[in-house]
Amino acid sequence: MSTIPTITLNNGVEMPTLGFGVFQTPLNETAAAVDTALRTGYRHVDTAAAYRNESGVADGLRRSGLNRDEVFIETKVWVSDYGYDQTLHAFDKSAAKLGLDQIDLLILHQPMPQHFKRTRQAYQALEQLLADGRVRAIGVSNFMPHHVDALMESATVVPAVNQVELHPYFTQPAVQAANAARGILTQAWSPIGGITFYPGYGEDRRSVLEDETIRSIAAAHGKSVAQVMLRWHIQQGRSAIPKSTNPTRIAENFDVFDYELTGDELARINALDTGRRGGPDPDERDPSEWNLQIAEP
Ligand code: A2P
Helix, strand or coil, X not given: CCCCCEEECCCCCEEECECEECCXXXXXXXXXXXXXXXXXXXXXXXXXXXXXXXXXXXXXXXXXXXXXXXXXXXXXXXXXHCCHHHHHHHHHHHHHHHCCCCEEEEEECCCCHHHHHHHHHXXXXXXXXXXXXXXXXXXXXXXXXXXXXXXHCCCCCCCCEEEEECECCECCHHHHHHHHHHCCEEEEECCCCHHHCCCCCCCCCCCHHHCHHHHHHHHHXXXXXXXXXXXXXXXXXXXXXXXXXXHHXXXXXXXXXXXXXXXXXXXXXXXXXXXXXXXXXCCCCCHHHHHCCCCCC
């Protein structure tokens, strides 16, 4: 079994580059998916309080028989838990559901532009959790550069990670550059473009998985389109967290460490950017989603 390369975060913590995603994985399928992923060789799982499957991640970890310290666990605080005390409590809820004393990476799920004070307070709580050793690293998700700039007016710890929508049809070069300038690792959500074909996300979608340019690159290497996208992320220094519940695809997405794309191939994939996001605009969130309450364990 190959070992996964790691990336050193800005506070020295080592994180496996390729993680296993469980966005939209139903709770009753999560343990099996996580167990399969860990047996395949993944050593990093990305979940979120709002996915409501943290306890499934805990079950999967247990089933795998791996030691706690062999797996890097990342989760996210949902916006309804923002505020200093609320976010400290959000850690307790997630840690209990995950069956962990310490979370490897805890990030804010998204900015709350209309309530940025609460976003700042939530981040201050993350800084406290970091100082107390309850988490090994902290970060953000779906932060545009102006959100990071605003956060850093009050923050003392630079986020280790900013997890954003990033696939060949939406590469966010300005976000990547701003993250890099601050020493923040860009982590791709929907790294193989699931957001471009998930049902219910709009009618005129083009699936990245059917892209002809990537298909031809994949054929040249005897790899799949998904494997090419994952290799593209890794070679450009990003973390990626592909989601699957299917054992064959879980294995396929992990089998990306034995080949290399050329500089020309990377450039051809970069050129596919449409500048059009598939997911929600971080500045135009639907306030009703703040009503989602994260249950007690
Ligand atoms: P499934 O769970 O049935 O495998 P993303 O992580 O970019 O959002 O993509 C996740 C989506 O892509 C899910 O719908 C997942 O479905 C599907 N998927 C995951 N891996 C692959 C793959 N190797 N080839 C095709 N589809 C995949």
